Amino acid sequence: MSLSNTALPPVDLVCSARGCTAAATTDVRWNNVKIHTPERRKHWLACDEHTPTLSDYLSARGMLREVVPLGDEAPGPD
Template identity: 85%
Template sequence: MPVPGQGTDGVDELGELVCSARGCSRPATTDLRWNNVKIHTPERRKHWLACDEHTDSLSRFLSARSMLREVVPLGDPPAEG
């Protein structure tokens, strides 16, 4: 269920990138790139955006499920490969 005021893609009504953590509407600073190898091809990347406060907790959540692939500050170019 989307958070009120936030679209499902991490962009609010003003077009700003916001944190993907439930109930958070802070500006996103980090791109958590992940995939679930059970359902995604190895090169596919899904994205969760995180504010400074939620980067660690969202990273731990994905890491505990062996799904976290990269933690990249927003504004960095996509990894080549």
């Protein structure tokens, strides 16, 4: 049985906010154009409570690219 294309539920994914241990529900995708190519995406995982905080932080610095609910699309290799 091959698992290469099997979508698994995000049961072990934890919020990236400092000190938070809640389950992640959102993929906050960003990049810093000063050091990353435009197509590259870095990922911060966020719970419902911290999605606005992490998004606002990145947006204020011009680094927020998209906010996607987990399960809609798997994160890339970064």
